[in-house]
Amino acid sequence: MPDEPEPDRIERLRRTLAHRYGEQLFADLAAPGADGPAASHRTGGAALLATVLALTVHGLTVGLAVLGLWLLVARWGEGLQPAVGGLLLALAFVLRPRFGRARKELSELPFLERADAPRLFALIDEIGAGVGTRGVDLVVLDASVNASVGAYGIRRRRVLVLGMPLWATLDPQERIALLGHEIGHYAHGDTRHGFLVGSALGSLDTWRYMLARSDDGDTLSDTFINVLTALPRWAVHGLTVLLDGATLRATQRAEYLADGAAAHTAGHAAAVAVLQRQFVSRSIDSALRREVVGARTRVGGRTRREVQAEGLWERVAAEVRTVPEREYERLRRVAELRGHCVDSTHPPTHLRIRNLERGEPRPPALALAPDRAAALDAELAAPAHKVAALVLRDGEV
Numbered sequence: 001m002p003d004e005p006e007p008d009r010i011e012r013l014r015r016t017l018a019h020r021y022g023e024q025l026f027a028d029l030a031a032p033g034a035d036g037p038a039a040s041h042r043t044g045g046a047a048l049l050a051t052v053l054a055l056t057v058h059g060l061t062v063g064l065a066v067l068g069l070w071l072l073v074a075r076w077g078e079g080l081q082p083a084v085g086g087l088l089l090a091l092a093f094v095l096r097p098r099f100g101r102a103r104k105e106l107s108e109l110p111f112l113e114r115a116d117a118p119r120l121f122a123l124i125d126e127i128g129a130g131v132g133t134r135g136v137d138l139v140v141l142d143a144s145v146n147a148s149v150g151a152y153g154i155r156r157r158r159v160l161v162l163g164m165p166l167w168a169t170l171d172p173q174e175r176i177a178l179l180g181h182e183i184g185h186y187a188h189g190d191t192r193h194g195f196l197v198g199s200a201l202g203s204l205d206t207w208r209y210m211l212a213r214s215d216d217g218d219t220l221s222d223t224f225i226n227v228l229t230a231l232p233r234w235a236v237h238g239l240t241v242l243l244d245g246a247t248l249r250a251t252q253r254a255e256y257l258a259d260g261a262a263a264h265t266a267g268h269a270a271a272v273a274v275l276q277r278q279f280v281s282r283s284i285d286s287a288l289r290r291e292v293v294g295a296r297t298r299v300g301g302r303t304r305r306e307v308q309a310e311g312l313w314e315r316v317a318a319e320v321r322t323v324p325e326r327e328y329e330r331l332r333r334v335a336e337l338r339g340h341c342v343d344s345t346h347p348p349t350h351l352r353i354r355n356l357e358r359g360e361p362r363p364p365a366l367a368l369a370p371d372r373a374a375a376l377d378a379e380l381a382a383p384a385h386k387v388a389a390l391v392l393r394d395g396e397v
Contacts, residue, residue, distance in 0.1 A: 023347075023348070023351065024249075025249065025252050025253055025256060025347060026256075026347065026351040026354065026355055046246045046247070046249055046250055047246075047250060049242075049246040050197050050243060050246040050247045050250075051196065051197070053200070053239065053242055053243045053246060054196045054197045054199075054200035054243065055196075056239070057200040057203050057204060057239065057243075058097060058196075058199070058200060058203070060095075061092050061095045061096060061097075061203060062092075064088050064089075064091055064092040064095070065088070065089060065092035065093075067085070067088055068084075068085045068086065068087070068088030068089035068090075068091075068092060069085065069089060070085065071084055071085025071088065072085030072086055072089065073085075094206060094210075095203045095206055095207070096203075097195070097199035097200075097202075097203070098199060098202060099152065099153055099154050099156075099195070100150070100151070100152035100153065101152055101153060108386075108390055109140055109141060109142050109386075109387065109390070110140070110141045110383035110386050110387065111138060111139075111140055112138070112139040112140070112141070112383060113137070113138060113139075116383075117139065117379050117380065117383075118379075119372075119375055119376050119379045120139060120376060120379060120380065121135060121136075121139070123176075123179070123368075123372075123376065124136055124139075124160065124179060124183065126366060127176065127179050127180050127183050127265055127366065128183050128186070128187075130180075130264070130265055130365050130366060131180065131183055131184050131187045131261045131264065131265065132187045133183065133186045133187040134158075134186075135158070135183070136149070136158040136159060136160045136183075137157040137158050137159065138157060138158070138159040138160070139159070139160045139161075139162060140159060140160070140161045140162070141161075141162050141163075141164055141380070141383050141384060141386075141387050142161060142162075142163055142164070142387060143163065143164060143165060143288070143387055143390070143391040144161070144163035144165070144166075145163055145165045145166050145281045145284045145285055145288075146161075146163045146166060147160070147161060147162050147163055147166060147167070147178055147181075147182055148160075148161045148182065149161070149182045149183070149185050149186065151195070156195065158186065160179075160182055160183075164313055164384050164387050164388070165284050165285070165287075165288050165313065165316055166178075166277065166281075166284065167313075168313035168314065168316055168317040168384075169277060169284060169316070169317045169320045169321075170273075170274065170277065171270075171273075172368040172370075172373035172376075173266050173267065173269075173270040173364065173367065173368060174266070174270045174273050174274050174277075175368070175373075176265055176266035176270065176364070176366055176367075176368055177262040177263070177265065177266035177267070177270040177271045177273070177274045178262070178274050179265075180261050180262040180263075180264070180265030180266055180271075181258045181259060181261060181262035181271070181274070182258070183261070184257065184258035184259075184260070184261025184262065184265075185254060185258050187261060188254050188257040188258060188261070197243070197247055200243065201240075201243060201247075204236055204239060204240045204243065205240075207232075207236040208233075208236055208237070208240065211229045211232055211233040211236060212233075213226050213229075213233065252346070252347045255346050255347055255352065256347065256352065256355055259271060259275070259352050259355065259356055260356075260359075262274065263356050263359065263362075264362070264365055265364065265365050265366055266364045266365075266366065267361070267362070267363065267364035268356055268357070268359065268361045268362070269361070270364065271356055272353055272356050272357065275349055275352055275353050275356070276328055276332070276353065277320075278349050279328060279331035279332060279335065279349065280320060280323050280327075280328070280331070283319075283320055283323060284316065284320055287315075287316045287319040287320060288316055288391070291308065291312055291315065291316065291392065292391065292392060294308065295308045295309075295392040308392060309385055309388040309389040309392055310385065310388075312388035312391075312392065313384060313388060332350055332353070335348065335349055335350040336350045
């Protein structure tokens with residue numbers, strides 16, 4: 001569980017835009033006619049611009065491939081041109097759009113399909129039907145203090161990633177809210193996470209990595225390379241900024257709508273409680289770190305991690321439950337002063353809470369009965385224990 005790296009220029013810009021768009025969208029959603037023609041026009045115009053920019057990025061990749069192939073075939077035997085062609089083809093291959101894959105064979109994490117966790121998938125299907133979409137094809141459990149959804153493969157199979165430290169701190173109804181939020185992303189769409197735009201952002205990130213300025217030394221070769229790559233580096237930087245600007249507002253809006261799906265599914269109180277848990281994410285992480293350190297001490301000639309994986313998540317959850325209500329309120333005030341986001345694509349957390357609280361409370365569309373919650377816990381016990389053993393063994397997953 002390493003500390004987060006220092007954000008680069010693009011990441012800092014994204015966080016700034018996250019705060020700005022989050023505040024603007026909160027004001028828009030609170031205004032009459034928030035989902036009217038004007039809002040649709042803004043969203044549609046940004047989506048069109050994002051599509052054009054994404055096609056431009058992929059067009060550059062195709063251009064590299066075509067030019068490389070021409071130099072390799074048509075100019076065979078003419079000096080260095082075939083070698084340059086091969087280099088361009090290799091570069092185009094690196095920058096190609098990626099469909100992604102589950103990579104089960106490369107990970108020890110639990111990858112759950114319907115046969116592995118029928119109760120969990122039935123619950124996800126029920127939540128999906130309630131928000132107007134289908135469920136997921138795969139669930140992955142890990143040790144992150146987070147949850148997320150995505151898609152992979154040519155068929156764009158849906159995957160839900162559940163972080164066990166977060167899941168363990170939630171009560172049954174809050175877990176419904178968490179699932180409602182994540183599945184709500186599929187219902188409302190998100191241009192930034194679609195294949196066309198998402199793969200274009202991935203290609204731009206690869207460009208940025210390859211063209212990054214060398215600051216390791218002040219040799220003549222470093223200076224020459226930095227000067228040579230300056231123009232394409234700034235061109236990629238500009239394309240990234242434009243694509244970010246065209247997609248971040250829609251992504252922020254999708255987060256607010258997903259919060260609404262959580263409130264509809266599990267009730268306003270549960271949806272707000274899940275958001276408030278983000279204020280103490282550092283406490284959750286710290287509790288897990290202490291468990292990792294404790295598991296590496298020796299008792300009776302053997303490491304404690306052999307026995308400490310049992311009940312790990314319950315101990316982390318119990319420690320988080322000791323955080324008093326006044327601390328949550330203090331952290332919320334700090335968030336309002338300094339700003340708090342899950343990451344650079346989310347609106348400020350306190351605005352998300354205020355957006356939910358301004359709505360009229362309604363009963364949850366789905367309530368998880370105690371016997372059903374207990375059966376779900378029993379179903380996830382074995383894979384959750386596997387994640388616990390991995391995090392205690394490696395210190396990170």
